[in-house]
Amino acid sequence: MTPPEPPSEPTPGPPPEPSAGPPPEQSYADRVFRSPLGIASGVFLLVLAVVFTGDAMLRGEGRTPWLALAGLVLAAPLIVAFTIRPAVYADDRRLRVRNPFRSITLPWASVADVRAGYSSEVFTQEGAKYQLWAVPVSLRQRKRAARRAVRASQDDPHGRTSVTADVRQSAARTAPTDQTVADLRELAERHGGSPEAQGEPQVRWAYELIAPAVAGLLLLVILGATG
Incomplete structure (x- = not known):
C-alpha cells in the first residue's frame, strides 16, 4: 500500500497591496x-x-x-x-473665529482679506466683516508701526500717520498683532484655491x-x- 503524499505547502503569493483609502484627516x-x-x-x-x-x-x-x-x-x-x-483657529481648510457670542467658520475661499486697524478684522468675498476679538490691537503700537512704514516708503513727506498700516510690509510688523494678521493673510492666499477650502461662511450663536x-x-x- 502506497503511503499518502504529504500535503503540499501553499506557494507564497505577493503581499497584499495597501488599500488606497482617503488620507487621514488633519487635526x-x-x-x-x-x-x-x-x-x-x-x-x-x-x-x-x-x-x-x-x-x-x-x-x-x-x-x-x-x-x-x-x-x-x-x-x-x-x-x-x-x-x-475669544480665539482664532486656522488650518489649511478654514478659519474659525470664536468671538464673545458668535462662532464664525470661514473656508479660506470665502476670505477676501485680513486687516488690522483699530481692531483686527476679516472680510469675506460677499463683503461681510467680522472682528477678531482674540487678536487685540494696541493703538500706540499701530501708530508707531504706521510711522515706520511711512518713513520706509517715503510716501508721505508731511509725516501724517494712520492706524491702518499695511502689514504686508516688514517695516510695519512691529506689533504681535501685525504678525498674526500677516500669518492669517498668508494662509488665506496659500489655501484659498484648494478644493478642501471651498464653502460658505457659517455663523453660530x-x-x-x-x-x-x-x-x-x-x-x-x-x-x-x-x-
Whole structure:
C-alpha cells in the first residue's frame, strides 16, 4: 500500500497591496491665536466674583444672598465670553473665529482679506466683516508701526500717520498683532484655491453663554421689582 503524499505547502503569493483609502484627516486647529492677558484677567475676575458672591451668601441677610447669586449668574457668562472664550483657529481648510457670542467658520475661499486697524478684522468675498476679538490691537503700537512704514516708503513727506498700516510690509510688523494678521493673510492666499477650502461662511450663536446671562438678568429684575 502506497503511503499518502504529504500535503503540499501553499506557494507564497505577493503581499497584499495597501488599500488606497482617503488620507487621514488633519487635526482641525493647526494654529491657535489667543490673548494670554485676556485669559489671565478672565480667570482673576471669575475668582473675584466667586469670592464676593460666597461672602455675600454666607454673611448677607434678607435678599442679599439671592441678589449676589443672581449677579454671579449674570456676570460669570459675560466674563467668560469677553476674556476666556475669544480665539482664532486656522488650518489649511478654514478659519474659525470664536468671538464673545458668535462662532464664525470661514473656508479660506470665502476670505477676501485680513486687516488690522483699530481692531483686527476679516472680510469675506460677499463683503461681510467680522472682528477678531482674540487678536487685540494696541493703538500706540499701530501708530508707531504706521510711522515706520511711512518713513520706509517715503510716501508721505508731511509725516501724517494712520492706524491702518499695511502689514504686508516688514517695516510695519512691529506689533504681535501685525504678525498674526500677516500669518492669517498668508494662509488665506496659500489655501484659498484648494478644493478642501471651498464653502460658505457659517455663523453660530453661543447660546450656552447667552442663556445663563439672560437668566441672571431676569432674576435680578424680578428680585428688584419684588423687593
